[in-house]
Amino acid sequence: MKETLQAIYQIQKLDDRIRDNQGRLDQIPKDIADIQERLKESRSRLDEVNRQQEELARQKKSLEQEVEQTSANIKKHQTQLLAVKTNKEYSTMLHEIEGEKKNISDIEEQILTIMESLEKLALQETEENKVFTEAEGQSRGKQQELDKEAAGVSVKLDELKKAKQDSLKGLPKDILASYDKIGKARNGIAVVAVKSNACGGCFGNLPTQLLNRIRDMDKIITCENCGRILIWQDPKQQ
Ligand SMILES: [Zn+2]
Structure with missing residues (x-):
């Protein structure tokens, strides 16, 4: 995942x-x-x-x-x-x-x-x-x-x-479908990285528990506010 x-x-x-x-x-x-x-x-x-x-x-x-x-x-x-x-x-x-x-x-x-x-x-x-x-x-x-x-x-x-x-190539169809669907609803931005413990799309703060789950990156986690897929990025890679 x-x-x-x-x-x-x-x-x-x-x-x-x-x-x-x-x-x-x-x-x-x-x-x-x-x-x-x-x-x-x-x-x-x-x-x-x-x-x-x-x-x-x-x-x-x-x-x-x-x-x-x-x-x-x-x-x-x-x-x-x-x-x-x-x-x-x-x-x-x-x-x-x-x-x-x-x-x-x-x-x-x-x-x-x-x-x-x-x-x-x-x-x-x-x-x-x-x-x-x-x-x-x-x-x-x-x-x-x-x-x-x-x-x-x-x-x-x-x-x-x-x-x-x-x-x-090789990406699961269902994930691509949600990517397209969220993108259409959110000005083409479906996936965002967490920035300063907030959603990189709507800048809403994310609860610590959710941050931990995002960091694990073992399932798709979406922002409760804007619905975008949240990704954990090492700050050095951002
Ligand atoms: Zn958001």
């Missing part, structure tokens, strides 16, 4: 490592997805800055064309001014030219505001570009690292599963 108990304790240790490694293997794709998501966010911030730059450049160009067109109109009206016959016509034309000049000055003001915004956006673009380039470089390295880690964990998992299969 002692050997059997030691053997299921070893199986438990293998199962613990299988669970940890499986957990890591399941986590790695999520870590990679997070990296890609952050990179995507950085890219879209940069795209948004570029989009605003294009939009403002387009507005600026259209305003500049308006200035050009209005300047041409002023020139035309100034020529016409020389040819008018009446005072009324003269003052109407003059009024129109003044309106056009005012219009140009308003537009030029708008152009200045746009140019200020474009300057700010250029700084933002440089900054976002830097952040994106860095993130891209880092994420490539980090993804390679994670891929490599996943491959390593996979190999380790196969080894552990094989080791478990080997350890299962």
Whole structure:
């Protein structure tokens, strides 16, 4: 019985490592997805800055064309001014030219505001570009690292599963059945060692009489509190 108990304790240790490694293997794709998501966010911030730059450049160009067109109109009206016959016509034309000049000055003001915004956006673009380039470089390295880690964990998992299969050989079926049953009910931990006179699973204190029976290791003793199989381990081996 002692050997059997030691053997299921070893199986438990293998199962613990299988669970940890499986957990890591399941986590790695999520870590990679997070990296890609952050990179995507950085890219879209940069795209948004570029989009605003294009939009403002387009507005600026259209305003500049308006200035050009209005300047041409002023020139035309100034020529016409020389040819008018009446005072009324003269003052109407003059009024129109003044309106056009005012219009140009308003537009030029708008152009200045746009140019200020474009300057700010250029700084933002440089900054976002830097952040994106860095993130891209880092994420490539980090993804390679994670891929490599996943491959390593996979190999380790196969080894552990094989080791478990080997350890299962020759163990009584009824004991394995209770091991599986308790494990299912207790987060995969069916066998625990006694630690400081307490159950290593639920940390409940164990009576001295029970401790003595566990130490004998001649039958399966379970924790009265959590139902896990209790194993006596020499403190030096723990
Ligand atoms: Zn317990």
